[in-house]
Structure formats: structure tokens, C-alpha cells
Amino acid sequence: MLKYQHIADELENYIEEHKLQQGAKLPVLQDLMRQFNVSKSTVTKALELLEKKGVVFQVRGSGIFVRRHKRNGYISLLSNQGFKKMLEEFQLASKVIALDVRKPTKEAALNLNISIDDDVYYVKRIRFIHGQTLCLEESYFTKSIVTYLNKEIITESIFNYITEGLGLSIGFADTFLHVDKLTAEEAQYLELKEGDPKLYVESIFHLSNGQPFDFSKVTYNYVQSQFFIQAEL
Amino acid sequence: MLKYQHIADELENYIEEHKLQQGAKLPVLQDLMRQFNVSKSTVTKALELLEKKGVVFQVRGSGIFVRRHKRNGYISLLSNQGFKKMLEEFQLASKVIALDVRKPTKEAALNLNISIDDDVYYVKRIRFIHGQTLCLEESYFTKSIVTYLNKEIITESIFNYITEGLGLSIGFADTFLHVDKLTAEEAQYLELKEGDPKLYVESIFHLSNGQPFDFSKVTYNYVQSQFFIQAEL
Known part of the structure; x- marks a missing residue:
């Protein structure tokens, strides 16, 4: 598993464990880089993967937000x-x-x-x-x-x-x-x-x-x- | 409509009119730039849009291909x-x-x-x-x-x-x-x-x-x- 995939998994687990709701804002890029001790491009790739999977959405100039209308049993x-x-x-x-x-x-x-x-x-x-x-x-x-x-x-x-x-x-x-x-x-x-x-x-x-x-x-x-x-x- | 959206539409129409099949290879980037008389970044954005819409897929180092398992009436x-x-x-x-x-x-x-x-x-x-x-x-x-x-x-x-x-x-x-x-x-x-x-x-x-x-x-x-x-x- 590549590093950005690993970080994407970590972020997804974090969102699930903390039961973050639709629209909750994720930490800014700099904080994520510091937290995982990786480069900007690695964090960016991890976030792109999560966006593709429908886990987060990005609003230009405003941040990265949790996307989750999960329903049990679906x-x-x-x-x-x-x-x-x-x-x-x-x-x-x-x-x-x-x-x-x-x-x-x-x-x-x-x-x-x-x-x-x-x-x-x-x-x-x-x-x-x-x-x-x-x-x-x-x-x-x-x-x-x-x-x-x-x-x-x-x-x-x-x-x-x-x-x-x-x-x-x-x-x-x-x-x-x-x-x-x-x-x-x-x-x-x-x-x-x-x-x-x-x-x-x-x-x-x-x-x-x-x-x-x-x-x-x-x-x-x-x-x-x-x-x-x-x-x- | 932005220029790259216009070119994406043109390319999609071209694929439909010529009934290009799944796997058919599109012209290379340089040819598309010349054909539409636009920059590389405009063609790239048009192709990204088409990829997102499921009209084409890109294989790194090999080219851009038509993606189309269309069925009538679906x-x-x-x-x-x-x-x-x-x-x-x-x-x-x-x-x-x-x-x-x-x-x-x-x-x-x-x-x-x-x-x-x-x-x-x-x-x-x-x-x-x-x-x-x-x-x-x-x-x-x-x-x-x-x-x-x-x-x-x-x-x-x-x-x-x-x-x-x-x-x-x-x-x-x-x-x-x-x-x-x-x-x-x-x-x-x-x-x-x-x-x-x-x-x-x-x-x-x-x-x-x-x-x-x-x-x-x-x-x-x-x-x-x-x-x-x-x-x-």
C-alpha cells in the first residue's frame, strides 16, 4: 500500500471513529502534513482519493468537508x-x-x-x-x-x-x-x-x-x- | 460555456456520430490541440471532464480510449x-x-x-x-x-x-x-x-x-x- 493510500485510510477511520457528520470541516492541509509528517503532495493525493471515494468534498478557497449521508444497512x-x-x-x-x-x-x-x-x-x-x-x-x-x-x-x-x-x-x-x-x-x-x-x-x-x-x-x-x-x- | 466544456462536447459528439466503439483510440494530444486550435491545458481539461463523465478512459503512456458500452433504451x-x-x-x-x-x-x-x-x-x-x-x-x-x-x-x-x-x-x-x-x-x-x-x-x-x-x-x-x-x- 502506498503512503497516500495509507493516509487516506487513516483519515477515513478518523472520520468514522469520531462519527464526524456531513459538512464537518477537516483540518487544513498544513495541519494534516504536520500530523502525518508527510509532504503536501502526499496529503493532496490522499484527499483526492477520498474525494473520489465520496468520503469528503472540497470547496475551493474554503476547505475540505466530510461527506456522509450514511444509512445503516445500505x-x-x-x-x-x-x-x-x-x-x-x-x-x-x-x-x-x-x-x-x-x-x-x-x-x-x-x-x-x-x-x-x-x-x-x-x-x-x-x-x-x-x-x-x-x-x-x-x-x-x-x-x-x-x-x-x-x-x-x-x-x-x-x-x-x-x-x-x-x-x-x-x-x-x-x-x-x-x-x-x-x-x-x-x-x-x-x-x-x-x-x-x-x-x-x-x-x-x-x-x-x-x-x-x-x-x-x-x-x-x-x-x-x-x-x-x-x-x- | 467554457472553452474546454465546448471541446469536450465536440469530442463527445464526434464519438457518437462516428459510432466509435469501446477501446477505439482517440488522436494524440498534439493532434487534438491542432484540430481545435487550443492550448494543451484546455485539451487536458476537456479530456478530464470526459473521463469523469465516463466517455473516455486514459491509459498512462498509451493514450486515450473510448469507453462506451451503450445499450439502447437504458x-x-x-x-x-x-x-x-x-x-x-x-x-x-x-x-x-x-x-x-x-x-x-x-x-x-x-x-x-x-x-x-x-x-x-x-x-x-x-x-x-x-x-x-x-x-x-x-x-x-x-x-x-x-x-x-x-x-x-x-x-x-x-x-x-x-x-x-x-x-x-x-x-x-x-x-x-x-x-x-x-x-x-x-x-x-x-x-x-x-x-x-x-x-x-x-x-x-x-x-x-x-x-x-x-x-x-x-x-x-x-x-x-x-x-x-x-x-x-
Whole structure:
């Protein structure tokens, strides 16, 4: 972890531990430099990272402020940053239904920008939150990028493994979502009734060089699924 | 509109008109400077804006690439940038059900960080897409910030009016969403059945100085609602 990332983490923890509210002003740059004993550019990079994560916002000429309309029980829809934290906070668990190497569906190949003759890791999991079903998840990983997966890895956080284990740099995601009614199969997995509402989310995750590596299709249990998104406009 | 914003628009139009695909490489900085006859810093700012909007991504040492997994009929869940464009593309229309100045609910006051004795503009609209109901929308605008609204303004784009008419700078939004079943009243407005699925979205919009000015609650017709989100990870 780089120094500015470490300082960003420290600042974020400070905000959480002291329960700083939306709009609370952070110390000025000079004080932060002194406090962490680092250069101006390191503090600036740490603050930029926190701004990108939606933890603070900067008002030119006026300072840096806490941005936090946190609501209990809401899950971040977009970030996989802090997923580990989420795992602990929400006691997330996974049950693996399938893990194998296969040829992609046409749809997966198209979204991953590979040929239908290329190999993918196929992963099907049910995720649980506080012991209740949270979602049914099917993912296709381009095997030439995500070269190895096993059951232990996919029971934990695949993205942690991809960044820390494989040393890849994750860039951005395109996410598509709509609301619909559960099919009989989905309802069975999620322990709900056929025809109950569902949130269906498709995502294409890219490395920071722009290569797509993960196409995933997730069906959420509507009873358990409350999401938040923080966005700049 | 500033020069770099103008150039960002031109580049975005170029990408759309030429139907450039995900991963297509844009001309190098020098060529863009020459083409638009502007400085390096102007081109750089235009590209940063496009990156933030999810139109391009930059790979260090390698260039600038088109980022576009566009799907027909999908609406951007987060941006109100390009809302005008969306109005045209999707033939959005609004029917105003209520517009008045009143005291906020406790919930609205809390989210807008005002007192329950302060005034708000209350707006209730149904939005239509291609002639079908898209959503039922209730919004509370802090009256000391959004000082004036009328029926014509709220039939069109309130956000255009806020930025261009009132000269305010919109900063960021906190969005909370979940899936549920329609109540009888919601079903009637949306011309669906009670118990049908709904996507329920609450947003708190802030000025760039961090002041919240709009608390809105939107219930979407699940048949019409397909959304995309582009995110950096």
C-alpha cells in the first residue's frame, strides 16, 4: 500500500471513529502534513482519493468537508473498495454452486470482448447477509487474465485476490440494472416466491488498461437489498 | 460555456456520430490541440471532464480510449448532465400533480438539513417515456436556495433552470435505492397493479459548496426502467 493510500485510510477511520457528520470541516492541509509528517503532495493525493471515494468534498478557497449521508444497512452498489470492510460489517457469506472452466455464452463473449472459443472461469454463487439470501450471482472471468481460481478464493473476495494475488489493477465498471419479477429458479435459490420483485444487475469490470475481465449477472433479494450510491454531478 | 466544456462536447459528439466503439483510440494530444486550435491545458481539461463523465478512459503512456458500452433504451441513473439530450432521445414528458410552497416533512427537513419551520417548494410529477409512465416523483427544494419555481419550469428540466436560470453550481448527490412492491396509490399513478415490482430511489442533491438543496423520492415503473451506471473503481 502506498503512503497516500495509507493516509487516506487513516483519515477515513478518523472520520468514522469520531462519527464526524456531513459538512464537518477537516483540518487544513498544513495541519494534516504536520500530523502525518508527510509532504503536501502526499496529503493532496490522499484527499483526492477520498474525494473520489465520496468520503469528503472540497470547496475551493474554503476547505475540505466530510461527506456522509450514511444509512445503516445500505450497501454500496458500485464500489468494491471496502468490500472486506463490508464483509465484516454485514457478515456476508457465500455458497458456491458452480466453479469450472468452460466456453463463454455468446452474451458473455460479446461483453468480455473475447471469442466464443476462448476459455472463461464460470462462477455461480449465492451470497448471504446476516444469514439471509442476498443475491444469486453468475460471473464469467476471462481465463487469459484471471488465470486461476479455486473454491476457497471465490468463497472470499475474488477482487481482493485479483488485485493482491494476481497483481492486476482494476479500473472501471459499466453497470446495467433493471427491476423485474423472479423466475421460479431464481425464487428457489433466493428462498422467495416466483413473481416477487427482483433487482437485476449486470456489470462489466475492466482493468485500468481498459480490458474487460469479468462479466457478472446478479439477481438481488428485494427484501435484503438496500443500496447507496455517491456521485459527483 | 467554457472553452474546454465546448471541446469536450465536440469530442463527445464526434464519438457518437462516428459510432466509435469501446477501446477505439482517440488522436494524440498534439493532434487534438491542432484540430481545435487550443492550448494543451484546455485539451487536458476537456479530456478530464470526459473521463469523469465516463466517455473516455486514459491509459498512462498509451493514450486515450473510448469507453462506451451503450445499450439502447437504458437511462443514466446518476447523471443529470445530458438530461436535455435524454429528453429528446427518449421523448420524456412530465405531468405536474402538485406545486406549492409548504413546510417540509420531518424526513425532508432532516435530509435537507433545514428546520421544519423553513419553507420548501414541493413538486409532485409523473414522468412519461415514449408515452408510457416512467416514474412518480416527489421533490422538496429548499426555498432559500431555489427561490422561485413555476409550472412551466418544472414541466421542463428543473436542473437546467437551477444552473442556467439561478446560476447555481450543482456538486454531488447521495442516492439510496431499494426494490419493493407498489402500493395501491403508486400503482394507480403508474398504471400498474398493486404489488407489482418497483424501484424506489431517494436522492439528496448538493450544491458544489456542499449545501443540500433537493430531496427527491422517485418510484419507477419497472417495465420502463432500464438504467446504466458508469463507475471508476
